[in-house]
Amino acid sequence: MLEILECGGCVEPAHFFTLMRRTFRIAHLLYLEAEPYADELKICRLHHTFGAYAAELYLTRGLYRIDPILKLALGGVRPVEWTTARHRFPECEPLFKTAEEIGLSSEGVALPLPSPAGRMALLAINVNMSAAEWSIYRRNHLRDFQLAANLFHAGMLENAAMTSGAATREMRLTGRETEVLTWSAAGKSYWEIATILGISERTVRFFMTNARRKLNVVSNTQAVAQAVRHALIPTV
Amino acid sequence: MLEILECGGCVEPAHFFTLMRRTFRIAHLLYLEAEPYADELKICRLHHTFGAYAAELYLTRGLYRIDPILKLALGGVRPVEWTTARHRFPECEPLFKTAEEIGLSSEGVALPLPSPAGRMALLAINVNMSAAEWSIYRRNHLRDFQLAANLFHAGMLENAAMTSGAATREMRLTGRETEVLTWSAAGKSYWEIATILGISERTVRFFMTNARRKLNVVSNTQAVAQAVRHALIPTV
DNA sequence: ACCGGTACTGTCACTAGTGCCAGTTTCTTC
């Protein structure tokens, strides 16, 4: 199975999930790709096998805002054990209770899949076994999960880069636009940037305006924030 | 061994390398953490077992600037096979020839370890075996390498966060400062932020001024750029 | 020869951000 993934043969989430469930004793899977936006998360891609009812419950109650598993996995690098998250955030007990009520197990692990450009992703794995059983199973197969998750994630990213190539082309910045954003991120004013680049201040404004339009933002500050997050400008 | 890593017991690179070489048939290891800096790479952390002579050669000749393995691994998510990189970049043949001359094998794999906040890292694994042998060994143990790399990387990041915590404490932002920066990064003006937070516009300016002073920057734009890069404003 | 994209320059009116001065209140911590 891992060979299939490695050759980039599986970019269909449903297919990947089926493969995983057939290969391992996995009850449910969830793949989430998101980027931070103000104090919320902008969900870029979400695939799972929990079914419509659970998803409905999860979204309408805004549970993704308090889910400790999301918080830990999207913030870190280390695999997050569901029960660990549960114990560390007792105030989220209702969330787990709700999950149990609709027949979902509370055993599982969430694998952080950090991506370039400030985006974050995770693959959550939910199993239907006792704590003792899971402890052993996990020890044996965590490495498989991790590799499979990484390869699937890589496939998803590559696929996204290919299909959204046209959409991304719209917001590709020119050399000068990148330069003025970079200097702006370094705290330079229009006048200073003009002096540095040896062009008129008006031209700097022109490039910056174009950059704002392309990035679809309303201020230089927002443009720089977005550019840094999307790695459109070099780090100083 | 993986259990040791998972418990965060191994944050000493030399120790980790020894453990890996004892457990697997690995010749050499290299761990690199870097962030993009203009068109160069700023190396944040570098540990390896290649010895002083190889490192000297590598650094003095500026080989890290052309090394295709670095380029592929720091840019992607998928494991990079050394021989694949070699074939795809024939112009880098001298690099591999040099490596062979000083007795290094050309078989191995580089595992990208993307981190939060735009940084990138990789663990390169170098083995001393034939292509056929490596092909089989790799198939069996890539998942072990991947998990070990992830756990070690997680340990390194956590360790870094702890040790640099004291130095960074001076410029720790308060809750409100973080909030106004976050909304500013989202393109909101002072007036809008004041409305959102339910405080006066003057107070927003006050927090922003404090944030600028703490971050030692001259504009909101620069403050936001720095905050995004250093992950001072919510990534979750 | 024309077109689209990039690089470049200009003015005007308006809004937003910056640095400086000055305060009060509430809470934790020693």
Place this chain on the structure above:
DNA sequence: GAAGAAACTGGCACTAGTGACAGTACCGGT
């Protein structure tokens, strides 16, 4: 009970950024 940090508020002078109007010059591609 004193000290400090954090959250909050006001005004004034000045500079910087923003949007909308307008242009010219150069280069590579069908």
